[in-house]
Amino acid sequence: MKKNWELKSLTQEQVQEFYNKGFLIIKGVFKAEEMKSVQSSFENLYDLAKGLDGNTQEIEGSHFVFEKGGLNRIVWCGGKEKYLLDFSKDERILNPVSDILNTGVLNQIINQAHFKMPGERIEFKWHQDSEHRRYGTEMWKDVDGRGSYVQTVVAVDEMNENNGPLVFIPHSNQEGHLDLQNNKELLQKIEKMEKVSLNLQPGDLALFGPYTIHSSSVNLSDSPRRVLINGYAYPGANSRLYPGVGLGRELAVS
Template identity: 25%
Template sequence: MNLTPEQLAQFDKDGYLFFPGLFSPEETKALNAAVPELYSRREAYNVREKDSDAVRTNFAAHMYSEPFAKLARHPRMIKPVEDLFGEKLYMHQFKINGKMAFEGDVWQWHQDYGTWLNDDLMPTERAMNVAIFLDDVNPFNGPLMFIPGSHKKGVVNAKHDLTTTSYPLWTVDNDLIRQLVGRAGDKDGGIVSPTGPAGSMILFHSCLVHASSSNLSPWNRNSVYLSVCAVSNHIRRHKRPEYIAHRDFTPIECLPDDCLLKPYPVDLPWAKGMPSSALQTSIEPLKETA
């Protein structure tokens, strides 16, 4: 899947592109069928909500789950970003966010690149989020909220919030959010929230300011997020565990477009368990090699 000149211009203006129903019901069913077993595991890569046992985020499923290993190599998710960067990509982060019915907590206003810069020493914002809805997303089950055009500000001031939820985040303060929303149109389009059927896809800039509210509805809102990075822009520090911020900078090679519905061999390096090395961290920058 390649982007048109019109889509490239829209992305430059708004910082995101939305593709409703891009993946078929059969494709999303194959992915959804694997989620309950993944969430049931008592592993470090399953981060649970602060006040419940519901999974907030499952990390690195592409390393041990065949359906998600294939999704991580899907051309509909990878090729558009290659178009934008003009370069091969590696997987910086892979997660399934489980905004579960009645229990899914908020994600505060933030930029993803703010975390990748502060924690991982990623040199520039040449990284991208690609999200796919595993459930129908409506206005009531905690959809993503974007401030259109906020990526144009580059990296904005943020503070490290360690207490609001179970997952630490570099968050943007309310005064700056008011300013950004006002510049984007205030009540007339200053915040947008793409909703649509399971299988819809969003591509959004790593500096786009976004958030999501809690899910008080009776409907789950599971979504997969591929955070892909230009190979030349790989991270320079391993402050976070490998299951959160990956250290293999090998370029992604796409599978055929029908890979979610047909058998294709994929490597599952953590199929027999996550190695202890994936938990090791360091605050020291990586040494540059010639």
């Protein structure tokens, strides 16, 4: 850790756990009453999406992405639902992220609403987020040498083994960027690796790095499984333009 940075909310042991396992879970970050406003924003977005006839498009800075299985995600969801942008700069999210990245300035590039509704066939195969950050191209630079990025997931609904939970391969981050989509041999080996399937309640927070291998399967339950995803880069890491936010928005951690 840099000597001039004092931990805001995490312990040194929690920071070490993040970099050792590749992820960190913090229970009960937001109360049920607080999550009602998030759930309301998600319902507004989903109601709007139902009128788009499955056509991917941008509305007021929010990019609605559909796949054959249904509504995949809404990129920069706070463009349309401003509350979700305000929520994404809550100190209960920013403080642990800044502790992990060891910086008081963050570049937010991701603000996404993910929906897994009953009957829809939305799933995410094994991958690393470093692929989406464009690791290995001029659009991304690992400034701090440890990934320079933290993805956060706030559970909007309960997440369990029946509704397509987020699944991590612990310690997979230790191998750095693996170019998984061009590594069929490794993808086959993943099925035999140790896995951690998340069980979260609304308001729980998961944080993970860009090299952590993860996936999520189809929601087989009769209830929604929704999450709010926010991603923060170390200053100077990102050069990619994202829908709604361009190169990102700078957030100072007080």
